[in-house]
Amino acid sequence: MTPRVTIKTVAQAAGVSPSTVSNAYxxxxxxxxxxxxxxxxxxxxxxxxxxxxxxxxxxxxxxGAVGVLFTDKLSYAFSDPYAVGFLxxxxxxxxxxxxxxxxxxxxxxxxxxxxxxxxxxxxxxxAIFCVDHGxxxxxxxxxxxxxxxxxxxGHDLADGWVAIDELDSAAAMGEHLARLGHRDVVVLVxxxxxxxxxxxxxxxDQIGCDDCELRIAGLRKTMPDARFRVVSGGHNAFxxxxxxxxxxxxxxxxxxxxxxxxxxxxxxxxxxxxxxGLVPGRDLTVTGFDDIPAAETAGLTTIRQPIKDKGRAVGRxxxxxxxxxxxxxxPTELVVRASSGPAPRN
Amino acid sequence: MTPRVTIKTVAQAAGVSPSTVSNAYxxxxxxxxxxxxxxxxxxxxxxxxxxxxxxxxxxxxxxGAVGVLFTDKLSYAFSDPYAVGFLxxxxxxxxxxxxxxxxxxxxxxxxxxxxxxxxxxxxxxxAIFCVDHGxxxxxxxxxxxxxxxxxxxGHDLADGWVAIDELDSAAAMGEHLARLGHRDVVVLVxxxxxxxxxxxxxxxDQIGCDDCELRIAGLRKTMPDARFRVVSGGHNAFxxxxxxxxxxxxxxxxxxxxxxxxxxxxxxxxxxxxxxGLVPGRDLTVTGFDDIPAAETAGLTTIRQPIKDKGRAVGRxxxxxxxxxxxxxxPTELVVRASSGPAPRN
DNA sequence: TCGTTTTTCTAGAACGATTTAGTAGAACGA
DNA sequence: TCGTTCTACTAAATCGTTCTAGAAAAACGA
Numbered sequence: 001m002t003p004r005v006t007i008k009t010v011a012q013a014a015g016v017s018p019s020t021v022s023n024a025y026x027x028x029x030x031x032x033x034x035x036x037x038x039x040x041x042x043x044x045x046x047x048x049x050x051x052x053x054x055x056x057x058x059x060x061x062x063x064g065a066v067g068v069l070f071t072d073k074l075s076y077a078f079s080d081p082y083a084v085g086f087l088x089x090x091x092x093x094x095x096x097x098x099x100x101x102x103x104x105x106x107x108x109x110x111x112x113x114x115x116x117x118x119x120x121x122x123x124x125x126x127a128i129f130c131v132d133h134g135x136x137x138x139x140x141x142x143x144x145x146x147x148x149x150x151x152x153x154g155h156d157l158a159d160g161w162v163a164i165d166e167l168d169s170a171a172a173m174g175e176h177l178a179r180l181g182h183r184d185v186v187v188l189v190x191x192x193x194x195x196x197x198x199x200x201x202x203x204x205d206q207i208g209c210d211d212c213e214l215r216i217a218g219l220r221k222t223m224p225d226a227r228f229r230v231v232s233g234g235h236n237a238f239x240x241x242x243x244x245x246x247x248x249x250x251x252x253x254x255x256x257x258x259x260x261x262x263x264x265x266x267x268x269x270x271x272x273x274x275x276x277g278l279v280p281g282r283d284l285t286v287t288g289f290d291d292i293p294a295a296e297t298a299g300l301t302t303i304r305q306p307i308k309d310k311g312r313a314v315g316r317x318x319x320x321x322x323x324x325x326x327x328x329x330x331p332t333e334l335v336v337r338a339s340s341g342p343a344p345r346n
Numbered sequence: 347m348t349p350r351v352t353i354k355t356v357a358q359a360a361g362v363s364p365s366t367v368s369n370a371y372x373x374x375x376x377x378x379x380x381x382x383x384x385x386x387x388x389x390x391x392x393x394x395x396x397x398x399x400x401x402x403x404x405x406x407x408x409x410g411a412v413g414v415l416f417t418d419k420l421s422y423a424f425s426d427p428y429a430v431g432f433l434x435x436x437x438x439x440x441x442x443x444x445x446x447x448x449x450x451x452x453x454x455x456x457x458x459x460x461x462x463x464x465x466x467x468x469x470x471x472x473a474i475f476c477v478d479h480g481x482x483x484x485x486x487x488x489x490x491x492x493x494x495x496x497x498x499x500g501h502d503l504a505d506g507w508v509a510i511d512e513l514d515s516a517a518a519m520g521e522h523l524a525r526l527g528h529r530d531v532v533v534l535v536x537x538x539x540x541x542x543x544x545x546x547x548x549x550x551d552q553i554g555c556d557d558c559e560l561r562i563a564g565l566r567k568t569m570p571d572a573r574f575r576v577v578s579g580g581h582n583a584f585x586x587x588x589x590x591x592x593x594x595x596x597x598x599x600x601x602x603x604x605x606x607x608x609x610x611x612x613x614x615x616x617x618x619x620x621x622x623g624l625v626p627g628r629d630l631t632v633t634g635f636d637d638i639p640a641a642e643t644a645g646l647t648t649i650r651q652p653i654k655d656k657g658r659a660v661g662r663x664x665x666x667x668x669x670x671x672x673x674x675x676x677p678t679e680l681v682v683r684a685s686s687g688p689a690p691r692n
Numbered sequence: 693t694c695g696t697t698t699t700t701c702t703a704g705a706a707c708g709a710t711t712t713a714g715t716a717g718a719a720c721g722a
Numbered sequence: 723t724c725g726t727t728c729t730a731c732t733a734a735a736t737c738g739t740t741c742t743a744g745a746a747a748a749a750c751g752a
Contacts, residue, residue: 052709
């Protein structure tokens with residue numbers, strides 16, 4: 001293997017100091033155009049690809065990347081258009097600041113490996129996307145002194161958040177359901193701890209997902225007289241909603257409404273109804289959360305939140321030094337469609 | 347600001363050498379359990395978060411990240427479930443090797459900034475996702491000595507590829523269309539160079555997208571007598587398909603079939619038909635490419651390709667040293683649904 | 693008991709850049 | 723002409739690790 005071409009090599013070949021070569025790349029106004037051209041030409045000739053990223057990162061203390069932390073496996077995360085929308089917004093801002101995105105899935109099950117990944121990641125700042133309060137990876141980041149912006153309000157370790165009012169939003173949905181006369185609700189939640197996709201009923205203190213808890217609390221607030229059950233079919237995905245709702249529908253004790261805490265789960269629930277010949281909104285009410293594009297097509301009643309804007313705002317808080325606001329609450333809106341209807345009278 | 351806690355600090359506090367501290371983290375079997383425990387305890391006490399990522403990357407020559415290159419802006423990329431599926435597959439393998447994904451959009455318009463981003467990225471290997479042949483960023487990577495695996499066959503700079511037979515796949519679609527009697531086709535393509543979303547008709551040598559050219563060649567192969575026109579509504583997205591197809595439908599000279607070179611564009615075309623009261627498959631045939639989930643719901647005739655598997659395979663080629671195969675061709679399949687039907691007789 | 697191997701730890705040199713402080717010479721104003 | 727400011731460049735220190743080579747101590751075999 002031939003010895004690697006470094007700044008030093010180029011400097012010698014071009015008859016200048018290493019500093020000058022560095023400046024040729026990073027601070028063009030610090031040297032004469034003639035020398036700069038000569039240096040760059042020599043570099044090209046030697047096959048030098050420019051300053052090494054790691055070395056630069058070490059010396060300058062800037063990695064040029066934003067870490068993005070997901071609770072779920074990436075493969076799950078990508079299956080939810082909500083996550084994808086968020087990422088798209090974040091990416092938009094990152095591009096503007098010529099910064100890359102470093103995706104880091106941190107499992108709730110194999111905590112150690114995720115924490116390790118976070119420890120080793122070369123990042124300047126981090127976006128915390130739906131990661132539960134108390135995950136060690138957050139403390140790790142705090143320890144590393146990496147500024148974090150979260151999509152949840154609760155994170156005291158984070159330096160800022162961009163969130164919706166989970167409780168109020170869910171309360172709006174609860175009001176809608178209450179008005180329709182529903183008093184028996186099954187809530188579909190994402191269970192990060194799940195190892196199988198076997199649907200299970202959870203106790204309220206077993207949920208272990210901050211946002212889910214808040215949303216349930218919101219529903220209860222405006223539906224004080226209703227009976228609530230919490231069911232999970234595993235991770236946040238269409239298939240989980242399908243499985244969980246199927247299990248509920250096949251049971252002896254059907255509710256009058258199924259409230260998915262995400263659209264993908266709710267869409268799965270609608271599918272479960274259809275395969276059983278049931279019509280959402282007539283035979284049973286299904287509601288979602290997020291308002292992803294497919295929700296409109298499917299006629300799903302849901303809570304709209306500005307997904308992409310959320311991503312953009314997180315990006316600004318992380319990258320734009322002029323951004324002084326540290327806490328943003330995004331607006332939400334109840335979108336009523338065909339999947340919700342009056343509860344049967346008995 | 348208090349001076350930063352480094353390996354040296356911890357070493358002194360624990361009464362060992364820096365090397366030992368390093369080993370405590372990276373090579374647990376190189377030191378006694380007792381010392382290791384003492385070191386880690388001391389580290390925790392001092393608030394040391396573990397070896398710095400950049401320094402480690404510099405010294406060891408491993409960044410622990412795979413670069414992912416997209417031609418489009420990330421925000422576009424994420425809007426196509428095809429890209430998302432690919433990413434999910436890749437992420438799955440990356441997780442297995444505890445490696446992160448560094449997302450790098452490289453525009454076809456602002457070439458320089460993308461190339462710069464690639465130059466500065468701290469990555470070990472790179473996945474090249476639908477990047478056109480000849481993009482300077484590829485040469486940059488080659489220069490940096492970074493192994494690349496592409497999703498296209500053509501890239502001679504890449505060290506491997508995982509692709510489908512674009513030409514044959516498209517030929518199968520052409521056969522289907524020919525059998526239905528179509529002889530007048532408008533092809534919807536992604537135009538990376540686009541700056542506006544104004545639909546335009548392109549000459550064949552203007553396309554500048556390798557895969558698109560191959561697919562068109564495939565269609566022509568099995569439809570030798572047909573008339574072909576190429577239209578683009580901009581980047582690869584639902585909206586572009588909608589705009590481009592709308593423009594075609596409103597023109598004096600309607601084709602009998604619109605062949606989208608991606609499902610998202612084709613779905614946009616179907617939408618354009620619907621808003622004009624036309625029924626896909628009856629009034630005009632629409633076909634896609636990829637078979638994303640929404641294609642099934644919409645009843646779109648398309649070419650299925652194993653998206654996620656493609657991502658997985660790319661990941662293996664990049665990360666798994668046991669993987670000896672350097673070139674993989676994935677299978678494709680024509681999926682006929684309601685959006686294609688016989689051409690009208692006149 | 694003595695030489696050999698194994699275990700456990702360390703010193704010091706990289707890794708490849710950027711930064712700081714500073715020098716020589718050109719340009720400038722009066 | 724002289725002092726001052728600019729411009730263009732450089733020497734040397736430094737960023738925080740990991741790696742190589744080797745030393746000291748412990749364990750082992752005969």
